[in-house]
Amino acid sequence: MAANYDYEEAPGTYDDANRQDLGYDPNFVPDSVKSFVVHLYRHIREKNVYEIHQMYEISFQTLSDRLFKDTPWPSVDAVAHYVDNDQVFCLLYREMWFRHLYARLSPTLKQRIDSWDNYCSLFQVVLHRVVNMQLPNQWLWDMVDEFVYQFQSFCQYRAKMKNKTEQEIALLRQFDQAWNVYGVLNYLQAFVEKSNIIQILEQEKEGGEQFTATDGYDYSGGSNVLKVLGYFSMVGLLRVHCLLGDYQTGLKCLLPIDISQQGVYTSVIGSHIATIYHYGFANLMMRRYVEAIREFNKILLYIYKTKQYHQKSPQYEQILKKNEQMYALLAICLSLCPQAKLVDETVNSQLREKYGEKMARMQRYDDEAFAIYDELFSYACPKFITPSAPSFEEPLVNYNQDAYRLQLKLFLYEVKQQQLLSGVRTFLKVYSTISLGKLANYMEVDESTLRSILFTYKHKTHAVDSDGKIISNADLDFYIDDDMIHVVESKPVKRYGDYFLRQIVKLEGVITDMDRIKLE
């Protein structure tokens, strides 16, 4: 179950442990919980993926809502004897236990550290032992997703040094390896390597392996756990690199996954959205606006069509939140790179509704425009982190906003550089040819400045793609012959083909309906 990404968390104070113990006995195991763990344990042993999925997705949720609304589940020690003290099951149970805690309550520092230890133990088992399990993709995705989330949450927590108690500082000093960035990255990397997933995906293209076709499941008696964790870890690495501000490497980590196709990443909606959200954001920061627009458009259309099917799921809120954020990012991309024809009708009308007015103001490039760019970016961006350990020297400061402030600053800097382009675009729309001198006059700048503006226009609208090629994303273009500017507008091509296809399908639908009426 994807955790809540809300930025504001109540600070985990030392008192939390006591508060949570009050009115809650960690050793009391209600019958329904006993039944839950016994059945889940059996299904895992019998590799009954369907049943595991039902219990994981539905039963766990139901019990949490009914019995554990604001208390943790029973401790693992209390349930262990119902499941033969099975080490792996206990690690899995604890993983769910902590995930529930993070979602419903506020973890203390000790609990954060314990959760890290649990992940380490669980991951060591998967990486170094032969694990004979098949787990649902939803669960495996949630593990990676939650792992990265808890890392992000820990960095945010740790960076707020100002009000830390002495006990917390002592604990931080003592357990300085918990959630350290090297550990997090190396675990994800280890999954990718040990699972051999990159080679598997390569071989699959040539027909040598079966992975996507079976949704990652192993139908020859083996386990899907390592492979699928390796697969989802690539998305995890993309995410961590975005949190660090390293967009180039993030995209490189995702490269083995072909996002122009369906794949295991689309088998879980949370994974699909997380992948495209971060892919789009990274492209936005790398100024590959067209690529970002294309992918945001696709996923927003997909969410529009399918979100009704997820209304009951625990991920629903998260899906809606990411949906809104991606509309904001799309609004930013389209304001920096007007390419209306890349956006589907449905998405476009939603976009107009949500951000139509703001987009108009953003393209004016005045102070108000920057405020809106700031607002949308801040709303939609990932929760950037400072990965280094804190300084324990006085005075203790909060530096949890530093990473975000840097990314925002650099983003707005890029926006500012494009400030003059809107003005020149307005003029270019009106003329088919105009001399540099005349245009300089109209724009009230000297010729030298106008040349710089035109160079900026050309440079900013011709991005370098991932293969090093130059791609023009200018809707309006020009060339200069000595001192004459010749404007070239790429006319929006009327999509006759698409139109006819739609009408054909529609008509067929009407005929089918009419046939049905006759039969009745």
Added chain:
Amino acid sequence: MGRETPKQQQVSYTVEQLVAVNPYNPDILPDLENYVNEQVSSQTYSLDANLCLLRLYQFEPERMSTQIVARILVKALMAMPAPDFSLCLFLIPERVQMEEQFKTLIVLSHYLETGRFRQFWDEAAKSRHIVEAVPGFEQAIQTYAIHVLSLTYQKIPRPVLAEAINIEGLSLDKFLEHQAANSGWILEKGHGRGQLIVLPRNEFNHPELKKSAADTVPLEHITRIFPILG
């Protein structure tokens, strides 16, 4: 715009492997730093290795060498029009960016991003100690300038070209001869105003060469109506 050039020396081959296989490892930091210096002296470039180093600096700020960071940024500037410079800035803490040498580099980048070539060359002249430390800097920026000019101009007046690439007089004559012989530049007489240089045709300064954004319909869409047609 060479981003990664073929590795000739054994050391660089090992570093590239390290970055590919074991990038999240504090022990490779000295190797990566040496590699930066090697890129500078042998006029090669590797964005991935440099990003890897900047990340390690981010993880352990006390090990950061501002001199190395400055060299990385100069190399990134030389990679324009690729956005490498901003990709590096994303990984450098704000307080470091406030230092004098970085403020200068950011200003230089700004001038190049906004086509202000004259201001760029003026500022670069004032900061010779930064830019002269990296061989090939001047040529790389000239290549970038010509790239922008090629996007923009079919025929460019000599003074505009001269200002953009910071070459004048006899040196410019020699340069133009070389380009005419090797890169397809054509030198014309402009009407009374001096020389006009005709730049090679490409799809950006000659829109008619652009592959038509045809009204193509992807095959997957057509498959939608196969049941109807059948």
